[in-house]
Each structure stands twice: as C-alpha cells, then as structure tokens.
Amino acid sequence: MEIGLNHYLVLSTILFAIGLVGVMRRKNLLMLFFATEILLNSVNISFAAISHYYGDLTGQMFAFFVIAIAASEVAVGLGLLIVWHKKHNNIDLDNMSSMRG
C-alpha cells in the first residue's frame, strides 16, 4: 500500500477541518488561537508532501514562511490578549460584543 500524495492531502484536510472546529467552538481566545495554529500546521503537511512528491523545494519554502507567519501571529495575538486581559481580567470572547448591528 503505497502512501501517495493524496493520503497527505486528505490528512491535511482532516486536520484543517479539526482546526475549523476549534476556531468555531472555542470561546476562550487563547484556545481559539491554538486552533488557528492547527490550521496553518495542517497546510504545512501538504506543502511538504507536495514538495516531496514533485521533487520541488517551493513547497518547503512556503511551509517555512508559514511557520514564520504563525510565530509572528502568536506574538501579536498574545499582545492583544494581554492588553484585553489587563483591562477586563478575562479572555472570553463572549464578553467582547460591545459593538453590534
């Protein structure tokens, strides 16, 4: 049973879907950010796999930059959470709906 590109793509998709579940059901912002990390990571698997099967390095490059981006997002995201937490002492997004309509 040869593991082909499609296997990786399917895996990647499943992980992506799990990430989506997390994004949608999490109310705790910190844990919501976990889910966004899952999204990005799941795509990385595919990039690496495609790169491998095509014998092309571009995919790895992409994955590399995705990792960099994910790291930066964490920094900014945490910064925002800290500011919010300082003022409100919680990081639940349900408390965050002063603007609506």
Add this chain to the structure above:
Amino acid sequence: MELFLYTALFSPLVGSLFAALFGASPKTKIAGIVPSALLGVSLISSTILLILVFTTGHTLHVEMMTWMATGDLYIPFGFVVDQVSVVMMMVVTLVSTVVHVYAVGYMDHDKGFNRFFSYLSAFVFSMMILVMSDNFAGLFIGWEGVGLCSWLLIGFWYHKESASWAANEAFIMNRIADLGMLIGIFLVYWNTGTLQYDGAFAAMPSLDTATLTWIGIFLFIGAMGKSAQFPLHTWLADAMEGPTPVSALIHAATMVTAGVYLVVRSSPLYELIPNVGLFIASLGAFVALFAASMALVNRDMKRVIAYSTLSQLGYMFAAAGLGAYWVALFHLMAHAFFKALLFLGAGNVMHAMHDELDPFKMGGLGKVMKGTFVMMTVASVALAGIFPLAGFFSKDLILEVAFVNHHYVIYAVLLFTAALTAFYSFRLVALIFHGEERYKLFGIHPHEAYKFMLVAMSPLLLLAVIAGAFKAGYFDMVTQLLPDTEYHVHSAATYWIMTIGTQLLVGFAIFYAYKKYTRRDIKVPDGTSKMENSFAYKLLINQYYIPYFYEEYIVKAYRELSEIFWTKIDQKIVDGTVDGIANILYKTGNTTRVMQSGNLSTMLKWMVAGTVALLSLAVVFGLAARYSGEIKSILSGLGV
C-alpha cells in the same frame, strides 16, 4: 366698414373692462351706464352692418391677427359679417342693450352692481366672438367664453349655496358637450386641413359620409350642451339662480341659442348628412314636448319660463334638423325678443314680490303692475303663437316644415306642444296677474318697477309684436347663404285648415288655463290635493327624476370613486408599493442585522459558513464538470 365691425365687437369688451375697473369699489351708477352706452354703440354698428348686408348683399370678412400657427395648422382671429352672423349680431346687441339698461334698475340695490356689468358685457363680447368668428376655433373661444360668463353670472350671488352649485353644474355640463365639439373640430381639421368655415365646408363634399356623420354628431353634441338639449338639459332650469336679467339675456335670448346657431352655421355640413339632421329634428321635437310637460306643473315662475325656453329650442332644432335653417334662425330671433321680454317681466314681478317665485303666492298683480302685466301678456301671446304676433310667424312655420317634409310624427308632437305652451304660459299669467290677491297673506306690498326699466323693455315689446313683418326681407337676405327652401303646404285648403286649427287649439288651451287658474279658490298648494299625489304630477314636478338620477348615480358615484381612487388606490396601492419597497429594504436590514451580533464566534462561523457554501457550489460544479458525459446520458435517458 371694418371700423363698424370692430366697434360692434369690441365696445362690449371696453365696457366690461371699464366696469371691471370699479370691480372692487362700491356701487357706482357709471359702471352700469357706460357699458350700456357702449352696447348701444355696438347695437348701432351692428345695425349699420345689417343695413349694409341687407341692402348690398356684400359680406365683410376681416382677419385681425394670427392666433395659432404651427405645422399645417393656421388659426387667425378672423371675423365675418354675413347674412347669418349679422342677424345674430342684431339679436345679441339688441337684447343685451335692453337688458343692460333694464339691469341698471334691476340691480340697483345690489352690492355687486359694478361686477355685474363687467360680467354681463364680457358675456356680450364672448357672444359676439362666437357669432362673428370665421372659423371653428374662434367659435370655440366664444363658446367657452359665454360658458365662463354664464358661470360667473349664474353664481353671481355666490354666497348662496344653490347659486354656486348651479353655476358649477352649468359649467361642467357644458364642458361635457364642449369635449364633443372639440373632437368635432379635430375631425374637421384632420380631414379638411383647415378650420376656416369657407375652406372646411368647401372640402366637405369630397369626404366620405361616415366621416361627415361623425363630424356632424360631435359638433351637435357641442350644440346640445350649450342649448341644453336632453340629456344635458338639467343645468338650464338650475341656472335660474342667477339674476333675472342674466336669465333673460343668456339663458333665453342668446347663449342657449348658440347651439342652433352652430347647426345653422354648419348647414353645408348637415345638408350632406340628412340622417343626422333627422336625429336632430327628432331630438328637438322630443325636447320640445319633454320640456313643455315639465313646465305644466312647475311652481317656480322662472323655471317655467326656462322650460319654455328649452321647449322652444327644441322647435328650433327640429327646424334646423329638417333642413329649414332659415326657419330655425327666424324662430331664434323672434323667440329672443318675446322670451327676453317675458323674463324681464318676470324680473319686475320678482322685484315687486321681494324675490318670491311661486306664482301661487301672487295673484291679482295686474292691478298694481299694469305695464308689466301688459308686456308679459303680449309676450305670452307671442310665445303661444297667436296671429299676428311674432310667434305665429316663426313657430307655425316650423309646424309647416315638419308637415311639408312628411314628418307627421314630429308635426303632431310639435302641435301638441304648441297647445301645452299656450297652456302653461297663460297658467302663469293667470296665476300672477289675475284672481285673488294671495300675496296679501304673506304681507308683501308689490310695486311697479322703475319707469325706465319699462321703457327699456318696450323695444322688445314692439318687436315681439311686429317681428313677423320682417319675415320676407329676412328670407331674402339669409337665403343668400342658407338653403332657400320655401315651405308651403301645397293645397291652400290644407294650409288654412292647419293654420286655423292650430290657432283654435292654442286659443282653447289659453282659455282653459285662464278658466282653471283665475278661480277664486286657488290656494297655495300644500301637497295634500289629489292632483299633487298623482304619479304624473310627481313625475313632472321632479323633472322625470332626471336630476335625482344624475345626483345619485353620476355625481355621487364620481365622488365616491374619487375617494376610492385617492384613499385606496393612490395611497394604498400606488404609493403603498413605493413605500413598501423602501420598507421591505429597511425591514430586511433590521431583521438581518442580527447576523452582526458582535460576537466573534458568530463572525467566525459566518466566515466558515461562507466558505462551505462556496465549496458546496464548487463541488457541485466540479462533479458536474467531471461527470458531464454521464449526466448528459442520464438526462437524455430521462427524456429531458
């Protein structure tokens, strides 16, 4: 000669404007005298023109200026003085001069004295335009102008609800007819290419009969309105709300005869379509009888005379319809004199009786108002057609016309109507001037009118008596323009039998009326007598329920329909749709804005949902693309 033409035409206008200057100021005699004098000038000019036309046979045709010119349409302000119009001019100026002078006295105590003369002279001006115009559009100007003045004068005492109502009724009803006239004019223009009488009539023989018939019908519809023919007759009786001189001038002598004038003027057209002529004649005969029947029982002096006017208009139409245009015009002229006289006399009575109109409340007035009594009696005799007064020559001629043309039904109807005419005329005279002095019961002290009013009426009296004498000269003159058919009963015996028979019939009717209404036991009817409860009486006193029908089924329906149009259709449906669209948009916004709950989780869900929606569309499309061959075969298998 043009000078006389313009003088005749414009001096009433000058008079009107002169009086209008004093419109808002308190009553000044001069506002009455100057217009009257100017009308005198107009009368003199007309007379000069008449003499000119009569003696030389020349006609006068001037074009003052262009009115409208566009495309192929060219309408000037053109005036023509020919044998027909000069007769009308004479009638108009003469009667109006008399009425003006009379009104100086009659309106003496009225606040709106100045205004009155302004309107009255304006009317004469419009009437002069109507009769003198050389084209249909000019005729229409006068046509509408007299309508306007009639509106102003009927509603002269505008504080009276009934007067302003009657004014509006008259105007609107005339407008209905005017639409017909307008359509007739359009037809004339598009078929003959011109609205000038001479050009249009010259082109008509080459048109097909159907077109001509339509033209004839539409023009006659116009005439029906102005001359108050059935079914547009109701306004005339109501128009009696106006001051009596107005009734005399407008609603007896001149304006209402405009319809007859139109038919006479359009004789070249109606010559070509005898079927329409027959219809006109039949309608005329019907109206003659119809109106006379309503006059029999009416208890309003002025209305009785109005119905009699209506009846006489029927006679004129009967004559015109049968092709006897000169006869119609002759009766028009004669009728103008004696009917105006009758009305003015009635005005005197009204004054004497402090605006009381019910003849049953009068009686015996002959003793205190000798002059008026004489004049009204003469006028009634003339109306009844007793030899040798004017009515005999004109009205009996119409009977002859009907007889000679073998329209025996029309003849019979007209003959019967003649009897009725005599009866109701003398019913009136008897009730007013003879018998018990019932007015005393109401504490009224009647008095004779001003002398000069009686003097002013005297020309009419004279003409009512002698107008028949002009017949020969008149005939010679107008037949240069109108068909000169002579109407003689072939055998002399028949002629004498007819004439004398008619005279006897009329005489009997007069006698019967006198006998019935000079009795001592005449009471003011109180609705209890047997006659008053009979069906026929009720039918007649209610004018065959026609006004009731109009009010109930047309006026009310129109009002209610208008209300429905406004509140239901315009506001609810038309505007409601517009506002509805706006409201739907706004409500959609209000209901869907909950999508923007402000909750981050919801927002994320929306984003994912959007993506999934796009994905599902993509999958459907992708699958369809991939399996397009299979799908096609399945679909074809299903017979799609």
Add this chain to the structure above:
Amino acid sequence: MLSPINVSIESLNLMTLAPMLIPIIGALLIIVIDLFKSEQDKTLYVMLSLLILGVDFVALVDSAGLFLDNGTITGVFDMMLIDGLAILSQFIIVGASMLFIPLALTHKRFHEFSYPEFFALFLFMIAGFQFMVATDNLILIFVGLETASLALYTLIAMHNRDKSFEAAVKYFTMGALAAGFFSFGSMVFYALTGSVEINQIAAVLEANNYADIGFVLVGVVFLLASFGFKLSMVPFHTWTPDVYEGSSAALAGYMSIVPKIAAFIVAMRLFEFLIHSGVVWLEVILYMGVVMTMTMANIWALVQTDVKRMLAYSSISHAGFVMAAILIGTTQSNSALFLYWILFSFTNLGSFSMLWISRQKNLPAHQQSDHSYDKFAGMVKTSPVAASIMALFMLSLAGLPPFALFWGKLYMLSAAVSSGYTVLALIMALNSAIAGYYYLKLIVYMFMKDPVVENNGHVYSANATLPLKTIIGFAAIGTIFAFIAVNQLLEFVTLFVYNSGY
C-alpha cells in the same frame, strides 16, 4: 553538490525594491530616533513620515517612468513584478497614506500618536502592502499581507480603549482564519501546478486545459474566502463595521482605502486569468458576491445609527461595486477600478476626516456612540460651512454629479454596459439609489433637523487643527473639481493598465 549561482547585480534589478525599502528604512529611522531621544513631539514623526512617503512617491514616479519605457520589470530573481497595476496601486497606497498621516495632528491628544512606534508600524505596514502588490508570488504576497496586517492590528489597538481592543482582537482572529484559508488555497494551487507564481499557475493550468477543474475550484474557494475577508465581501465582511467603529476615524478611513486596493490588485492578478479562461463557476460566484456585497451592505447601512458604522457599511458596498471590475475583467473595467478608487479615496478621506475633527473624548449623555446621527442634528445652524462640506462628501459618495465619485461610477457602469453585463449595471445603479438613502439621512440630520442639545458648534470641530482643516479642504477641492482631473487620470490609468496586459 550544489553549484554556486552566479548572478549579476544588474540582473537583479534592485531598483525594483526601492519603493518598499524607503518606508522600511524610514520606520527603522523613527525607531532609532526614539531610541536615542524619546519623548519627542508627534509633529516630528508625522513630518518625518510625510517626508519618507514623499521620497517613496518620487521613487514610484521613477519606477513609473521605467515602466513606461521598458514595460513590465521583474527583479530580484523574478520575485518582484513591477507592472502598471503595481505602480498604480502603490501610487494609491503611498498617496493615500500621505493624505492620512497628517490626521495624527489632532487638537486632542490620543494615545497612539504619542508613541513613535505608531509611525514606525505605519511605515512598515505601507511597505507590507507595497510588497503585496508588487509581486505575483503567493509567498511574498502572503508575507507582505501578514506584515501589513499585523502592523494594522496593532495600530488599531493602540488607540487604547475598550472598543479598539475589541476591534483589534476581532480583526486579528478573523485575519488568522483568513490566513489559514489563504495558505490552504495556495497549497491547492501548488498541488495542481507545482508553482506558487500566479503567471506560472496560469500557464500550467492553461496547458492542462483545466483538467482538474474541481480541484482548481477548491483552491479558488479558499483564496476567494481569504480575499473576500480582506475586501469585506458578504459574508466575510462581518469584521468591517466593528473594526471601523472600534478604530479611530482616521484609521478607519485609511482602512477603507489602502488595504483594499492592495487586496484588489492581488484579486485582479489571481481571478482575472481564471475568468478569462472560462471558469464559469468563478464568474457566477463573483457575480453573486458582487451583488450580495453591494446590496446587503447597503441594506444594513440603512439601519445604522452611527455615522462611522454607516460609512463602514457604505465602504463595504463600494468595495462590492468595485469588485464588479474584476468580474468584468476588461481594460476599461480595470481602469475604472483605479479611477474609482482614487476618487473614492479623496471622498472617503474627506468624510472620515470630518468625523475625526468632530471626535470628542467623552461622550455626552444623549449620544450613543462617537458619531451618532443625533450628534450632527442641526449642524447647519452652528457650523454651516462644515455641514456643507460634510454634505458634499455624502453627495459624492452617493454618486451625484459632478462630484468625484460620480465619474468613477460612470466609468464603472460604462465598463459593465460595454461588456454586456447590463443586468449587473442595473443592479449597480439601483444600489446606488438605495445608498442614496443613508447618505441623505446624514444630510437630513445636518440640514433639516433641530439640534438635540443646543450647542455652539464647537463639538463639530472639537478635534480640529489647521493641518486637519487643510486636509479636509484638500479633499473637498478634490471632490468638487474632480471633473477637471478626470480626463488626465483616466488616460494615465488606462495607459498603465493597458500596458500591463489587463
């Protein structure tokens, strides 16, 4: 063994990097200044930023000259792609930034402007956007986009009040999800074509004759979702009103212009070749998206009670309107996009600046939000000139001739009509009519209602300073006399778009 790669400096075309490097250097300069001497007044940084952007602008003019002479320039291992779209959009980005940065010179003191980091981040953000538009490599697009976005989130939060934090967090979180979508979409295209460069993707797909259409569509869906987020297309728009409301009016105005033009350029590069290759699905989806975005945003804007929020929805609607250009995909429509956006930036600059100068620090009791309609009731009585100018901007936004936006609308509608999108043109026209209502609502409040609370009009210029007024005057003149410049603009834009092959 890997052989060393020999490249000549000339072949790298390092000049292509100049416009992006200038703001980066400027940002570093600001940080360095702060390092050595802190507590400087904001005017220093504003002017410095303005100067740097000015230099950047000149560099762009230079690139434009090169482009006109030589056609599309690629550089640095074909990573940079300087074509007409890149130049035009950079003109808009830098130009709009120059117009917006003086808005920091407010009368009142606001948190963000007291820190030089704000200006540094601002310049970094501009560089990020510039990278994003000046390449067709998805990696660089992604990195540039994230650089700009991360800076932008921070700029929003730096306003330092609850609503701005909330706005930043919302924007950030959704942005993170969109980033996930972007990478997934890119991955799909990479899987299909083995390339992450748009022109090569196009070439390979063309060669395959779109054999894996389903696969392509999955990629399109994810990229569409990601750019739909940036361009705030319904239903990815939900962040827009909240973020605009949470940020300062100045920044909100900025956000309605600059990030969107960057996203438009990428969308144009990405989607137009697909549409031209006959991917009907995309056409249908874009059609629906355009119509939904215009209509729904308009409908929601109708029911707003806050002017800034209304303007947020209105800019969603405008973005939808302009999105039609990508759907139509002709030279005329792409030119119309630029023309529209240039004119739109003037008008929106003006309207948001008007809100900005009326910004109070503390809300009076009768006022629900910073810029509620009630605040502007009866404005004409106390500040007629300001009211007239505000009305002018509203009329321009509504597309009333001869004000700026009318010409953009005109040309855009014409583009739609000329390409057979008649129904779309009608829908666009009718949407303009719906939009008329909420713009009018503000005019009605200003001109026809009585003030809720009697005031002396100070509230409408509470935050005004001379530079702000100058900017507004500039915007107003630009809005009124746009018709003089339209011809030159149109010719200029068409030249660049046409020469880029779009």
Add this chain to the structure above:
Amino acid sequence: MLDHILSILIFFPALAAILGFVVNKNSIRSYGVAVATVEFLLALWLWFAFDSNVSGMQFMEQIALVPAFGINYIVGVDGISLFIIILAAFFTMIGIASLGEMKDIKNLIITLLFLQMTMVGVFVALDAIVFYLFWELSLVPMLYIIGAWGGPLRIYASVKFFLYTFTGSLVMLVGMLFMAYFYHQATGDWSFALLDWYRLILPESFQNWLFVAFFFGFAIKVPMFPFHTWLPYAHGQAPTIGSVILAAILLKMGTYAFIRFSLPLFPDASVYFMYPIAVLAIIMIIYTAMVAYAQKDIKQVVAYSSVSHMGVIILGTFALNVEGITGSIFLMIAHGVVSGALFFLVGVIYDRRHTKLMSEFGGLASVMPRYATIFGIMLMASVGLPLTINFVGEFLSLLGFYKQSHILTLLAGTAIIVGAIYMLSAYKKMFFGVVTKDENRNLPDVNKKELFALIPLTVITIWLGVYPKPLLEPINKSVEGIVTLMHEKSISEEAKLRIPNINKDMGLITKSSGEAH
C-alpha cells in the same frame, strides 16, 4: 459676450450664490432680487438675439471635459428650450421678490440661486452627461428647500422626492452609457454629445430597451402614473417658493427630456410605445383628476392637477407630429405659468391662515375680492379656457394626438371636464358661500409684494393666450426639425407612417456615416 451667453446664464447665478454667502443677512433679499433680475434680463437678451428662423441649435459652446471618454461641456439653445429657460429665470426672479418673512432667508435665497443654475443647465445641455449632471444636481437644492422650510412631513417628502427621482435617473444613466457604447461600437469613438447621437440609427430592439431605460428617468420626473406619488408629498410639504419652482420648471425637465432625447433618438421605439404611453397619460389625466377632486387640501388639489396636466403634455409629445409636439412644449410653459401662479396663490392664503384645508375657508370671495379674481383667472386658465395660455397648449396637444388615435384623444379630452370638476368645486369650497369661520372675516387682501408676482403671471396668462405667436414660431421651427429628423431616422414601416414627413430641407440632417450594427 453673446458667444458665451449660455454659460453666463448657467454660472452667473451660481457665482452670485457663492458670493451671496458674504452678503449681510438683512440685504440678502435685495441681492437675490438683483441677481435674479440680471439673470432674467440676460435671458430676455438671449431671446432678443435668438434667430427664430433657425431650427437647429444656437449659441453653441463646447469645452472638452473628459475627452478620453467623449464627455464634453456642450451647450446650445433652440426654440424648444429657449422659453423654458426664460421661464426659469422669470420664476426665480418673481419667486425671490415675493418671498415672505421666513427663517434662514439667506440660505433659502442662496439655494434658489444654485437651483437656478441647475435648471438652466438642464435645458441648455447638449451632452448627455452634462445634462445628467445638472439633472441630478437640481435635486439637491430642492431637497434642501423642501426639507428645511417645508411642512410637518417635510423630511419624508424631501427624501422621497430625492430618492425616487435619483433611482429613475440612475436607470437612465445606464441607458445613456449604453447609447454611448453603441456610438463607440459604430464609430470607434466615445461620445455623449446629443447631436452626435442624433446621427445614430439604432436597430429597433435596442431602441426599445433604451427607450425604456430613459423612460424610467423621465417618467418619474414628469411624474407619470404610477410613479407620481412623490409629487403630492413634495408639493404638499414644500414651502410656496419650492412648490412654485417645482411645478413651473422642475417637472418640465421630464417632458423636455422626452422631446430632447426619447423622440429623436428612438423614433421607432417612440412609435412602438406610443399607445402604452398614451394609455398611461390618459390614466394620469382622468385618474389624478379624480384624485384631485377627493382632496381636502387645496395645495394637494393643485399638485394633483399638475399631474393631470402633465398627462396632456405627454400625450402631445407622443402625438409625434408638429402640432402635438409644439402644443406640448407650449403647454409646458403654460402649465409652468399657471400652476406656478396657483401655487403662489395657495401660498398667499397659507401665509395668512397657516392652513391649506379647504374646509377652513369658504366665502373668501367677499373678503378678498382681488385674490378671488386672480385665483379665478388662474383657475380658468388651468381648466383650459380659450384665450388663456393653457388652452393653446392643450388644444394643440390634443389636436396633434387626434391624428394618432381618435378614441384615446376622446378619453384624454375628458381632461377639460374632469379638470373643471375638481377646480370648480375647490373654488366653490374656498371662495363661494358665506364666511363661516371668524378667522376669515378680516383677512387682508393680496399685498403689493404678492401682486408683484401675480400680476405679471396674470398678464402672461392672458397675453400668451391671445397672442401665442412669439413663442409658437420658434418652437414650431425647432419641432419641425425634430420631426423631420425622426421621420428620416425611423426604420419601421409603421414609424414612417406615423411620423409625418414634413419634407422640408432643414439642412440639419447629414445622413449618418455610422449606423449601429
């Protein structure tokens, strides 16, 4: 100066309005009157210099605006537009002069001057976009006038007025762009110039669609049934001056545009849609007249009467022959004068009593005889009495349309009946009868300022009713040009038949080189 007279006519009031901001509040009225008078004199000068023997455009000016897209500032005047321009200048003048005491009068006068710019602009524009520009721009001052000085529902009314018209004209804009696109297809150049478009012969199906697109814009402006419901609100709520200008000039934009755009551009479509439009016009005439009869507010009566009269104008326009079109143009002017005067008159009584409900009046004829007289004259003009200005237009319009359809003209002719019904009953309610309300007993009659507006209108009403030639002649000349153009351009058999061949070489038509494919 004559070379640029049209631009001066357009921009002089606008410039004056801007300078007006500087003028002191107490002197603004004199300033406004002075400016409007100068404008009116300029308009008269234009008339004086106008050559009635030329059917085409005169005093043309052209400035490139967006040449890359074929948009140019082109203005010109012919017999069709000349008198509406004069009328606009005239009404602005007497409108400002007769203004009563109002709040914020400075703003009002400045707004009126801006409005004047847009009004003149619409009627002289010969480029579709410039036309559209002024067309849309005219909404703004009117919006402000209604919204700021109007009655209790003023905001609803003004917004409705604005949005309704705006919506329609956007559809029209799409049509214009289509037209330009066709021109582009045919010739390779972009052009929005009307005279260029005149040379284009379009296939019938395109004509029909474009006609419909333009129709939306124009019909809402006219306003035609069923798009008329903004009008009663706008009139009902607007201040007197607003109603006057709206009725006298702004509504004419729609009918003018029909003649300027729809007929010559789409002759076949005009023939194709003649019957449906005529039916709409007849509904307008009868239905709105009946609605007018049901009104309780005198201003609403006049407002609905406007719609009714506009129906006759539309009918005349779609007579497609010289008589009808000339009549409809004349009726535009006539209706402008008469309905303008009627709105003035309603304003007079409103100023005194602050109510417009007819039930509040009654017997005014004895209290205010001069007022009643002028009202009476205008009433008679409104019902189309001969020798008043309205009759000439109505007569010619109906006469013209009679050529096309007998039955429909007969139905439309009921205008003269239904018009009389609502007008007379309104007059009766207000002026006849006895004075029942105490407030009415001592109402002052019209004052000098009001007479300044009313006397000239009365004079015009009668003068042009008796002697319409000075207007009819130039109008006729230009209309002949248009009808000739239409006849030559039309392609369908029916259109050739319906549109008469005047067969006069107008020297206007140069057979087009670019026919649309």
Add this chain to the structure above:
Amino acid sequence: MFEAIAFYLFAFLTIAMFYVAVTTSQALYALSALAAGMIFISAFFFILGADFLGAVQIVVYSGAVMALYAFGMMFFDTTREVKEKQGNKAIVIGLSSLAALMVVVIVAAPIVGNNIEAIYPMTEGVGNTQEVGMILFTKYLVPFEVAAVMLLVAMIAGIVLAGKKMDLSLTLMNDTDLMTMKEEDKKVHP
C-alpha cells in the same frame, strides 16, 4: 511499507492530539496536546525528507510558540478548567465536516495533470538544509527579508501591546488629567 505504517501512525496521533486540543476543556491538556501534535507533524516532515523544515517546526513551535503560550496561560490564569458557553454544536460540527468532506471528495481523486516539472528541483545527494539555504537566499531572499521585517513588526507590536505603554490610556483621559500627568512626569524626570 515502513512509510505507510509511519504515516498512519502519525496521522492517527496528530488527529488525536489536535482533536484533544480543540475539544478539551482543560487549557493545560489543550496546550500539551497541541505541542505533541506539532512534534508529530515534524515527524511527517522528516518522513518527507524535509529535514530542515522538521527542525524548524520543532524549534519554533514546540520551543518558541509553546513557551509563549505557556507564558500566556500562566498570565491569564487559565490553568484550571475553562468554562465555555457552547452554542449550537450542530452548526460547528456540520460546517467542519461538510468542509472536510467536500475537499476530500475532490482531493482524494488523483491529480490529472501530473506532468508537473519541478521549478526548483531537489538535488540528489545534497542535504536538505543546504538546498533550502540555497533557494532561501537567492529566489526567496526578498520574502525572507520581509519575513524579518514581519518579525520585527510582531516584536514591536508585542512590546507595545503587552508593555507598560498601554496601561494608561491617553485617549480616554481628558485634558486636565493629561496636564497633571505632564506635570508629574516633569517632576519625576527633571
């Protein structure tokens, strides 16, 4: 065969870990699961021969990112159980599985156009890190530098947001407070 076993094993493990990460209510569990998942992903990278990527993954995620999150968790005091109000679960699950299903349906099919030529082919016998380095500093030099800028931005952002600068809001202070604050500042820093 080895590859298959490894793939399925790690696939199962990653899915399980990430599942735990998004479903558990214990923040600590979630964090640990996430970290574990990240490490398992790096295993794929190694399987696929992307050694450099694998190393970066472990360093950046399991090292930097996790440390940052752990710090954050402590700061937010979310070590205890996190209570989350759950809305409609069906929507969440439904949307996600639908999305997964759709993509899988298409992705599972083989890619038709398999004639793809590598643009930057891997060189036999050269270490992955070297290859990556080669490309990173030629073709991807610009993105690399931009990424550096991005990290700088993130750093500045983190410092600004989390630091003391945001403690006092100048936006919310009224003018008098601002004046007094200035005075005090002058006193502190004369």
